[in-house]
Amino acid sequence: MQSPADWPILAISVVGAILLVELARRVLNRVGRNWALARHLVEHCTWSAYWVAAVVAANLVFGPGMLGDSPGDRALAATVERVLGLVTIAAVTWLIVQATYALTDVVLDRLVLIKGDDNRRARRIMTQIALVRRIAAAAIIVIALGAMLFSFPQVRALGAGLLASAGIAGAVVGIAAQPTLGNALAGLQLAFSDALRLDDVVVVEKEWGRIEELTLTYVVLRLWDERRLVLPVSYFTQNPFENWTRHGSRVLAVVFLRVDWSVPVPKLREALYAFLQGNPLWDQKDWTLQVTDVLPNGLVEVRALMSAADAPSSWDLKCDVREFLVEYVREHHPESLPRFRVETPESRLEAGKDPR
Structure with a gap:
């Protein structure tokens, strides 16, 4: 009842x-x-x-x-x-x-x-x-x-x-x-073979970014401009890709500067080293400044290379160094700013050359 x-x-x-x-x-x-x-x-x-x-x-x-x-x-x-x-x-x-x-x-x-x-x-x-x-x-x-x-x-x-x-x-x-x-097995293969990890810095399809999410079926790549590139996991087992942090979290930051031939490279190198000494993003290990190329447009290419502890620090360090070099050249060596030379008959006469 x-x-x-x-x-x-x-x-x-x-x-x-x-x-x-x-x-x-x-x-x-x-x-x-x-x-x-x-x-x-x-x-x-x-x-x-x-x-x-x-x-x-x-x-x-x-x-x-x-x-x-x-x-x-x-x-x-x-x-x-x-x-x-x-x-x-x-x-x-x-x-x-x-x-x-x-x-x-x-x-x-x-x-x-x-x-x-x-x-x-x-x-x-x-x-x-x-x-x-x-x-x-x-x-x-x-x-x-x-x-x-x-x-x-x-x-x-x-x-x-x-x-x-x-x-x-x-x-x-x-x-x-x-x-x-296939995607699930590829995800396990990537994770346990150490080929790809979360927060790895990779270049895929000419796009630079970091691994934001790695699942059994897809990988989310956060690009430098905050876009997301979603790829199947099997893509990384069937196609080549660049992994900048495969063997360590240290990343080399590279900054290119195109300037005039009159740039004083030794002084620029000394100024860069002094700047890096006071920048906490530099890991105090690798650095160099070299002239790496002479461009067809009449400029020289200067490359500054610095090491950082990880990818985020590397990006910030590159921005800091680029800003410093631009300001240093503009304030201390304005004659080395990028310029394009054009030779005319009048300029050849002034230089004492025969215009013919």
């Missing part, structure tokens, strides 16, 4: 479970100021924990007698129980996936702070963690979907027949999913 007190107990249980989760969230929120794991758990797991608490409480309190004892009520109760079971599996899966992301975010936060010589190894680990947790999340979701399907007796009855035709079905699915599976 249906008890009138059952429904208030069910509501109180659900609300009480949610309040317990809210209390835990508030405690973790305070602790999270000094504990990174607590902060990430609050960021990722709050809503999924609400759902898990609510459906678990409902499963514990709900009983078939709450809907009555008639055959129709019992059938409805069975349907409600099955729906609660499915929602429970979905909520628990959501919570597990979010908790996995929270745990790995703690490690990723520490790796992001690593600079200098250890930055390359840190970026490699970050890339591998990002891909592995995506694979783990996909596997957890597939297992959850399987558990939800096998909660139906009809699906379990069809299991033997499906297993008998698994070879043919697997072949068909494999052919249909070949591009996706």
Whole structure:
């Protein structure tokens, strides 16, 4: 017989479970100021924990007698129980996936702070963690979907027949999913072969940028002008590309200056070295200033080369050096500014040459 007190107990249980989760969230929120794991758990797991608490409480309190004892009520109760079971599996899966992301975010936060010589190894680990947790999340979701399907007796009855035709079905699915599976395997190959990492500086399709995101199916390249170039992962296993940070995070910054032949190169070299000594972006290792070319338009090409700890520092250092050299030449050697010479008969006479 249906008890009138059952429904208030069910509501109180659900609300009480949610309040317990809210209390835990508030405690973790305070602790999270000094504990990174607590902060990430609050960021990722709050809503999924609400759902898990609510459906678990409902499963514990709900009983078939709450809907009555008639055959129709019992059938409805069975349907409600099955729906609660499915929602429970979905909520628990959501919570597990979010908790996995929270745990790995703690490690990723520490790796992001690593600079200098250890930055390359840190970026490699970050890339591998990002891909592995995506694979783990996909596997957890597939297992959850399987558990939800096998909660139906009809699906379990069809299991033997499906297993008998698994070879043919697997072949068909494999052919249909070949591009996706190829990209997924290519993503794993890139991550664990150390060929490509997050924040690597690469040149692809004559575009310079940094690896912003690396998934199992695509790679997002953030270009120097803030555009995003999205490429399939298989592109990097089938086409050549430049990786400027393959063996280390140190990057050589190059600045070209086109000036007149009268430029005093030794003085320019001394001024550059003095400027680099006071610039914190220079890693105090490599530098040089050389005349690298004589251009057809009558100018000479001067190349300044400096080393920096990583790609962002290299970009800023190049801008600083370029600005310094332009200002130095303009203020101290204005006669060396780029100019184009034209010889006329009058100028040849002034130089004492025969215009003929």
